[in-house]
Structure formats: C-alpha cells, structure tokens
Amino acid sequence: MSPLDRDALARLVASQLPHNAFVNLGIGAPTRIANFVPNEAGVILHSENGILNMGPAPAPGQEDWDLINAGKSPVTVAAGGAFFDSSLAFAMMRGGHIDVAVLGAFQVSSGGDIANWSTGRNDGEPPGIGGAIDLAVGAKTIWVMMDHVARDGSPRIVAECTLPLTAAGVVSRVFTGLAIIEVTPQGLEASALRDGASLEAVQAATGAPVRLAGQVATIMADGTLTGAH
Amino acid sequence: MSPLDRDALARLVASQLPHNAFVNLGIGAPTRIANFVPNEAGVILHSENGILNMGPAPAPGQEDWDLINAGKSPVTVAAGGAFFDSSLAFAMMRGGHIDVAVLGAFQVSSGGDIANWSTGRNDGEPPGIGGAIDLAVGAKTIWVMMDHVARDGSPRIVAECTLPLTAAGVVSRVFTGLAIIEVTPQGLEASALRDGASLEAVQAATGAPVRLAGQVATIMADGTLTGAH
Amino acid sequence: MRNVVVESAAAALAGLRDGHTVMVGGFGGAGMPRGIITAVAELGLRDLTLISNNAGASGDDLSLWFRQGMVRRIICSYPRSAKDFGAQYRAGTVELELVPQGTLVERIRAGGAGLGGFLSPVGVGTVFEQGKQKIAIGGRDYLLELPLRADFTFVKGKVADTLGNLTFNKAARNHCIVMTTAADTVVAEVDRIVEPGELDPESIVTPCIFVDRVFARSPA
C-alpha cells in the first residue's frame, strides 16, 4: 500500500463533487481535478479571474491568452459559459455562491483552520496571497486536497496550525493519499481509508486525534471508493 | 419684464452646459433641458436607471417601455449609448464621474445646501427620496433650476434651508426665471439678470444677501444671454 | 446537466411563504416581472417584507400586493404615486423604510457580495443619518450602511438559457442585477429560453450561478 498518486487523488475528489455544483478548483494540485469530473456530473467550474463554466485546455495552437485559468494556463469555455470582471467573480466567492472550493494547503487544523499561503519560511521570494483567502472565507463548502504529511514526514493535519492562517474554522473535509478526513464539531473523523491502511497508520501520520466515522469506505489505488460514502 | 417661462429657462441652462460634458438632468423641470441642448455641444446624458448617451423621446408608436428615463418616460439611445445596471449607474453618480447634474429644488441656501425631496408638509403621500440625493452628493458640479420664489411669493433661495436637506454645501449655481445666482465662499453673486430686472428686484425676492458678480450678463425672454458669462 | 427551467408559476414560487423577505426588480415597468407579481398576488400571502425601488404605480404591478394587505414592511427609495401602497401607509398598516436609491442598490450588492456593510457619503447631514454609525475617513464623514438580503428575488430578463444565464432588454437591468446576487432563491421571468451555448458568453449579464429558477411567461 502506498499513498495515492496525484491523479488518483484528483479522481477521488472529482468523484465526490455534488452533481450540478458550482465549483472552484484552487491553483496547483486541485486544478487537476477538472480532468476527472465526468461530463454527466454537470459540475460548473468557476475561475476567479472571471469565467463561469470553464472548459478543458485547448488543443495545441488554439490557445487564447485572454482565456486562462487562475493558474494562468490556457483554458476553454464550455457551452453556457460567461465572462465577467473580478469584482463580480469575487462577489460570487465572498458572497457564498460557490458550492464547493477545493484548495491545496500546507496545514489544516482539527478545528478547520487552513494555512495555505505562506510556508512561514523566508524563501527569498516575496509573499503572495492571491484569491485563495476569499474562497476560504466565502465558499459554502471548503475541501482541502493535499499530501497527508510534509516531505519530512511531519503531519499536515494538526491540532493547531503553526503557519500563518488563511482562514479559521472553514474546512469541512480533507482528501489525502491516505484517507478522507471529516472535520466535525466532535473532532476529526476518517470516512475513508486507503486500501490496506489502518486507522492506527493514519493516526500516526496525523497531528490530532482521529476516529473512524460511522461508515468507512475504502480508497482504491486508482482513487475509486468502495463501500459506503 | 416677467420671469422666464419653463422652456426659456431650460434653453438658458442648456446653453451653459460645457461641451462634451456628462450630464444628468433631474426629474421634472430639468428633464426639459434635453430639448434645447444643441447636437454640436456633444453633451452626453446619463440616466440613473442605467443609460449613458440617452436620446430624445421616440416617435409615437415607437416606445419601448424597457427604455425609459428616470422620470419613467420613454426615451431613445443615441449612437454610442450604453446600458448598465443601477449599481454602476450610481457608482457614476456617487463616484464623481458626472460632470454636471441639474436638479430641481424647493430651497437652496447661500451655503449651497439643497432641499429638494420633501416639502416638510404632510400631503397624505408617503415620502420619496429616489436618486436625487446620490447626484447631489456625488456629481462634480451641482446646478439647480427652479422658480425664484414659491407660489406664495416667499424666497426659495434662503440663508438657511427650513425644509429637510438633500445634501449640504453642494450647489454651485442656481438658474431661475429672474437670475443666475452663483454660490461662492463669499456668498451669493448674481452673474446674470433677467432683462429689465434690477439687483434690487432680485434681492427683494431672495432670502439671503446677493451682490453682483464682476461681470453680469442679461437674460433675454427666450432664455438667451447677452453680455459676458 | 443543470436545468433551472420551471413550467408553471406555482413551481417558480415553491417555498415562498408568509413572513418572507422578497426583492422585486424593476424601475417603472422596465425589468418588472409582471407575471410573477401576479402569481404571487394569487397566493394571498401575509407579512411580506418587500425590497423594491417603487411601490406600484398602475393596477397590475406591486399595487396588487398592497391592495390585499400582503406587505407588512417595505424598503424602498421612491414609493410616491403609489395609490394602493399610499392607502395602506396612511392607514398605518404598512411600515416604510425610506432609503436613497443608490444606497438601496449598494446595500443589496453588499448582501450579495458577502460584505458586512459600506461607508457612504450619501445622507450625511440629513435625516437619513438617523440611527446610523458615522465614521470619518480622511477627514470626511460617512454613514455605515448595512447589507440587505432576501428569501426570494424576482426579476424580468429577456433571454435565459436552461442553465440560468440571463440577458436583459435595454434599461431593464436596473436593480435586477444586484438583486439576483442577494437572495436564497432567485426567480427570473423571461421572454424566451434557449439552450446553453446560444447566448454569447460576452453578452451574458447575469451568470447562471445567481439564478435558481427560470420561467417563460409565454413559452416560445
């Protein structure tokens, strides 16, 4: 058993998006989710730079550099798409109109705090906050997609974030290569475990207490789920 | 000598609008100014319900009831016109983008206060404020067009307004059937007098001291000016 | 695929009930959803709070609601020349919150954009500052104005697609645009409904994320 790879994790998250939901996929790994959302799910993708119903990347040579996603890669617009300015794009985010935002993160706390804009280290680069903070505060549901542990093996799901916060108490679910962790008022609950991973293994990789949810699904290597979820 | 009639007063105000200015004409008498603005003046009319470059009334039978002015009368749109929503229309007003607003009023004070939304009497009708207050606060230049005195002969240009204010210290010029009165930090100045009217006659009809401006023009019966202005 | 088209006024109004707060778009007849207004009148609701620029002028508009005593409170900028509202107002059976039009629009926008309020220069030094916090910024006084939201918004669009994207005819945009952002359930009455992709993405005025139900008064 090894943690899911990026594509399998993206497939897992994609499979859980509610039908016909308005969804914003954060810059970085979450952007990959778009590749795995089935057409019949009816998911409508929002991009904070002013696109609703964003489509996949264009064919090579068909790029329009005025039609890019929040990560500044060329995209297309699906039938029924619309363009608008940033003030309306952020009104959608801050005003609670986005059903689900999937964000990357460095740390998530058991209280649902998220830290995803600063490593707290001086990497010689200027800081950047962008629009993730507006999503974290305003979307109806915030999911995080990230590696379960940092490169040094230390937990990224923690009792209290040590990195600068993006927003407090907003995350409801964390998808990692090891588990799906629900953030509940009673603490963290694993609602799915990687095939072959025990609760003990997940707990060992997590910086706050985790218990099993009432029903626990199994995450297969390709990112599909078996059992209830 | 009698005061100007409404059309002559409208012609007078129209002749003073700066070339290529963005102008909002208030509901009521000021609306009439549009009939007298020469095409070559390039004036662009704004309507607070979401029209820029508003044109004249349509020919009978050509009305579109989705294309009305702030007084809810059918209008047209000139070449280069645009439609937008009320939040942008009021951003134009409050944000100082309108060059000149010409408003009707019940009273104007020597300090430039304007009262134009309530007679202060209970006329059995509910009160209404509408959008005039946004114009009064936000337009770069506020002109008032009104009768010099009330029906009972009492002054409408006063030392202090007795009616509920619309905005304080915003009016720069008042056009009446008797005179053009400038509101200056040093008090009221008549920059034009109705042909045959003396300063004394204007002063007698005015509730605050008025003196002559450095140059004083003469207002002819048809609303044209002679002499400098 | 998302499809927000409803076939009847009853379906368009499902969930609307006594005591709700309702925004109705329109400036004069432009942008006013007459079909929905009539359908709501037939429900004979009570204790509505109405947010609208006007309070009805002719007989076939919001006057219908006032004539039946359906509205307990109205937040409005210009309720003059409104016969039926006026009668209720004089009788003391409806409460009026008079709000300058630009402030009304901006409060609705704040409600839709997730803002806690904004500082406006409009109303300073007038009766409209009563009961409001005054805050000085850069030496100028502003009033703290609070957001408005509603349970339902009703607007009149021109063309909708089945996803809920909307266009409007000319000056019918008026208050409709911000109102679609600020209610739990947004219903658009339109002239015509088309398939996704038939509207130019550049010409869509209200993106479908703000629209929950679309109703063609006279289906094409």
Add this chain to the structure above:
Amino acid sequence: MRNVVVESAAAALAGLRDGHTVMVGGFGGAGMPRGIITAVAELGLRDLTLISNNAGASGDDLSLWFRQGMVRRIICSYPRSAKDFGAQYRAGTVELELVPQGTLVERIRAGGAGLGGFLSPVGVGTVFEQGKQKIAIGGRDYLLELPLRADFTFVKGKVADTLGNLTFNKAARNHCIVMTTAADTVVAEVDRIVEPGELDPESIVTPCIFVDRVFARSPA
C-alpha cells in the same frame, strides 16, 4: 462630439509623472496593456506607486518598471514568480502592501464608486487584520477596508469607439473594469477603434464616462 482617441503613446501618457499612483489592469497576460507598459518604461519615471494584481512575470511586462527601479511601492495580491520585482524586494528598494485579491478589487471599486470603505470578512483571524479597524455586525467580525484611487489607470480593451466605450476579450476584463472607475486619467489600449454606434449598447462593458484616452497599439 467627444473623441478620446490619441495617436501616440506620448499623448496617451501626457501628464504622467514621478510620484504618481498608477493602476495597471491584467491577470497574467489577459487584459494587460503591454504597449502602454512599454511606453511608460521608456519614460524612466521614479517613485511610482503601482496597484496591480501581479508584479510582472515575463520580461516584457511590469518587470520593465522594476528593472529600472521606477516603482517605490506596490499594492498587490500575488507578486510571486516576479523576478525583477523580487530582486528589488529583497534589496529593500521597493515597499509591498500585500492585499487579498478580492479585497484589492473591492477597494478599487470603492474608490471608483465614492465609498469611504467597506466591511470585509476576509482576513479576520489572520495577519491581514493587522492595523485595521474590526467592526462586528450581526455577531460576525469584519475588517474595515479603505478605498484605493490612482492618478492613472492603464487597461487593455478589445474594441473602443471614439467616445471611449470599451469591450474586452473573454477573461481580459478582470481587474480592468474596476480600475477604469478609480483614476483621474484612464487610458485604454485597444486592438481596434470604431465609430459611435458600431458597438451594440448591450455589449459595452465599460461605458465611455470612465475612459479618458484610447490608444490603438496597431491602428486598424
């Protein structure tokens, strides 16, 4: 009749000088006025305050301004991956005010709409609340955010008419739209200029009241 077309970059930039505050539209390359940016770089100005979402990524964008040390201060949401800005930042020769993107846009909108500020939930409980007044509304904390304005705004439109009405291409609208409302002099670089009446009044995105100069980089 009003005609805001200028024939040269020099005319487009007349009055721009050392110490000015300048807004530049664009998100990535979309909506970025490259022709004007280059022309400004050739002026070799000093002590500019720059308001922009990014701080330059490739060599032919705002990087040109940083390379020459033209900018004293930048108000920005995401200045990472900006080599020339980064070098100046590390050297301590440019000051950074980091603002969440939605707050940045809304502060510019407030500046253009004549508001004294607004209450935002964004940043509460984070380092972004430092130095800001916190106000509770309905039991929730908000930060009081203040308006931004500039001496000049530069944006990239698609088509302009000679009055100054603008359309934009696809996602090039981004920050350009609010920036056109919030500066004393607004310059739009466009692909094509047409006569008034050639643009559909329903399709105009920025009405001409906000645009002072229009410049076709490659006149049609």
